[in-house]
Amino acid sequence: MIKIDIANALMQTLPVSKATALQVVDLLTDRMKNALLDGERIEIRGFGVFEPRPRKRGLGRNIKTGQSVEIPKGKSIRFKAGKDLRDIEVK
Amino acid sequence: MIKIDIANALMQTLPVSKATALQVVDLLTDRMKNALLDGERIEIRGFGVFEPRPRKRGLGRNIKTGQSVEIPKGKSIRFKAGKDLRDIEVK
DNA sequence: GTTCGCGATATCGATTTTGATCATGGAGGC
DNA sequence: GCCTCCATGATCAAAATCGATATCGCGAAC
Structure with missing residues (x-):
């Protein structure tokens, strides 16, 4: 979709x-x-909640060289599925 | 919001x-x-992608009794933030 | 105003996310 | 319909989260 x-x-x-x-x-x-x-969180009952959260880990990896790369500051957006989306059966 | x-x-x-x-x-x-x-994934360029993914872990825990509880089959909805939402500065 | 969903809480460990980078398939603008 | 730009996949390792459950309080929604 x-x-x-x-x-x-x-x-x-x-x-x-x-x-x-x-x-x-x-x-x-x-x-x-x-x-x-x-930085605002979005809550839609029955659907889910979008929540901005600070990223805690600060270490990544360069796939070419294979060496560790420092990841700068940032946030990540977490989506927490609501009740209707959690109670899903495997079809 | x-x-x-x-x-x-x-x-x-x-x-x-x-x-x-x-x-x-x-x-x-x-x-x-x-x-x-x-089971359909939703992709909106510039916003993000909703992706239903099968849950692999099948073990939970009842905090009252402390005993392990089998987690039945299910899916979880993952939201991957789009580019605009990833390049955010910490305010 | 009433109802009911959601956050928080605590526990434990396996799963997973997270980031860079490059190529490619596809979303979406025109 | 075509072309452009964005998302995806892969890699690796470590830190973090996700599950389940029950309950209370708050607040979303009708």
Whole structure:
């Protein structure tokens, strides 16, 4: 599933054009991204929680040389799946 | 940021009522949730990728009794942040 | 206002994530 | 439809997280 599929699903349910649907998806992802960059956590009950968290480990590896590489500061975004996504059966 | 905030941001940009905005958010999360439950991965360039992955570890622990508990089959949803979300500076 | 999901907590150990880099397949802009 | 730019995979090692469970408190959502 890619952006087009989501927009497609949206326009199948609500009376919006595909262009508008794409705008919506774009806008929402942008807003959420912005909020996450701002250090804000996003909680959607029944779906999941996006949480920006500082990266603790600072060591990586250069695959060519095989040597360890220092990883600078940074954050990582963790997504914690909600209840509905945790109770999934293997189909 | 919660669902209302997202809907709010949506109606500030596009000419939709708050009720419609909430419907949109609800619909999208539902669709995405559904796709993930279906084992489908969702890729949105510039935002991130949701990927259902089989859980390999099958052992948990009951904290009350202290005994090991078998973890049944299942999946976990991993969210891999996109480029824009990885290149974040620590504020 | 009411309900119910989610965080926190504690435990333990196997799984996993995390980063650089380069090539390639594919998402998405035009 | 094409072209561009982004995501993926692979590697390695260590630190961190994820599972399960139960319960209370807070707050999201109706």
